Amino acid sequence: MASNEAVVRIRNLVKRYGELVAVDHLSLDIAPGEVFGLLGPNGSGKTTTINCILQLLSYDHGEIELFGQPMRPTSYQLKRRIGVVPQEVAVFDELTVRENVDSFCALYVRDRARRRELVDAAIDFVGLQKFEDFRPKKLSGGLLRRLNIACGIAHRPELIIMDEPTVAVDPQSRESILSGIERLNAEGTTVIYTSHYMEEVERLCSRIMIMDHGRSVASGTADELKGMIGTGEKVSVEVGEMDEATLERVRSLPHVRSAEVDAGMLRVQCASGAHNLADVLGVLAENGLSYGRVLSEPPTLNDVFLEITGRALRDEA
Numbered sequence: 001m002a003s004n005e006a007v008v009r010i011r012n013l014v015k016r017y018g019e020l021v022a023v024d025h026l027s028l029d030i031a032p033g034e035v036f037g038l039l040g041p042n043g044s045g046k047t048t049t050i051n052c053i054l055q056l057l058s059y060d061h062g063e064i065e066l067f068g069q070p071m072r073p074t075s076y077q078l079k080r081r082i083g084v085v086p087q088e089v090a091v092f093d094e095l096t097v098r099e100n101v102d103s104f105c106a107l108y109v110r111d112r113a114r115r116r117e118l119v120d121a122a123i124d125f126v127g128l129q130k131f132e133d134f135r136p137k138k139l140s141g142g143l144l145r146r147l148n149i150a151c152g153i154a155h156r157p158e159l160i161i162m163d164e165p166t167v168a169v170d171p172q173s174r175e176s177i178l179s180g181i182e183r184l185n186a187e188g189t190t191v192i193y194t195s196h197y198m199e200e201v202e203r204l205c206s207r208i209m210i211m212d213h214g215r216s217v218a219s220g221t222a223d224e225l226k227g228m229i230g231t232g233e234k235v236s237v238e239v240g241e242m243d244e245a246t247l248e249r250v251r252s253l254p255h256v257r258s259a260e261v262d263a264g265m266l267r268v269q270c271a272s273g274a275h276n277l278a279d280v281l282g283v284l285a286e287n288g289l290s291y292g293r294v295l296s297e298p299p300t301l302n303d304v305f306l307e308i309t310g311r312a313l314r315d316e317a
């Protein structure tokens with residue numbers, strides 16, 4: 001494969017469940033070494049897209065290529081280059097942690113000595129060394145998710161597809177999962193990461209596609225996506241009391257969309273533009289108002305989703 005050839009290429013993918021169009025003319029290209037994020041609320045079509053890529057679902061229309069070759073249900077040579085971490089934990093209850101990882105790895109690697117090395121590395125990677133002999137039922141939700149990941153990555157795939165791997169995990173396991181993905185990517189692995197957590201996608205992903213109702217509503221880097229909208233930063237200033245006339249002056253600043261005082265904090269939503277924070281503080285100073293803490297938060301991917309679709313990302317989460 002030429003180094004700049006897309007690892008994943010999708011053109012005009014359509015998947016219907018009866019009347020419902022779950023994926024609606026979706027196209028994307030993922031380059032080698034990217035962490036590509038599919039971000040969207042529940043039901044936006046992320047899992048369906050993944051399952052189409054993996055040929056676990058038949059689809060109505062479109063083309064899917066992996067590593068420059070058409071992906072078919074029988075493309076076993078391509079499938080062995082992919083590691084899948086499904087949304088639902090899929091491990092064998094009767095096997096221990098080590099036996100589980102080994103049995104998934106054995107689907108691709110026959111040599112026992114090599115497999116032992118890979119299984120050791122995968123267990124180390126997710127930090128389950130102390131739990132090697134445990135059966136899944138004895139593991140917490142977070143540890144189970146880590147086992148799910150070890151099973152998906154042990155054979156060292158070039159492309160890893162992770163479908164919401166941090167849903168319902170404790171903060172420690174979440175951090176372990178996220179930093180693990182960063183390490184895999186640093187080693188050159190391409191990753192597709194689906195989530196409805198914008199903070200995770202923003203931290204991990206080099207590019208993001210925001211999905212809604214099976215369609216791509218926007219895609220780009222996090223900065224590019226935020227640059228597409230008119231929403232700017234949220235400025236919060238600890239003011240204690242504030243008179244109505246000064247508040248009105250803040251409201252009349254050119255880039256201010258709304259301003260209100262709530263529990264001693266002045267909260268200002270700005271449109272994108274330069275000097276928003278300085279302008280707000282300038283009005284306070286001119287009117288002799290002293291202030292305490294000042295916080296300026298840039299727009300989030302939720303603001304992007306909200307501005308494009310009129311709904312919050314987590315409405316249905």
Ligand SMILES: Nc1ncnc2c1ncn2[C@@H]1O[C@H](COP(=O)(O)OP(=O)(O)OP(=O)(O)O)[C@@H](O)[C@H]1O
Nearest residue numbers: 017020022040041042043044045046047048049164
């Ligand atoms: N087997 C199925 N039969 C009918 N409708 C389905 C089926 N699977 C998914 N859907 C519907 O297709 C749409 C897309 O679902 P999908 O699971 O791909 O979304 P998602 O973004 O992955 O959401 P989630 O985070 O909940 O998994 C939803 O409206 C869902 O209800």
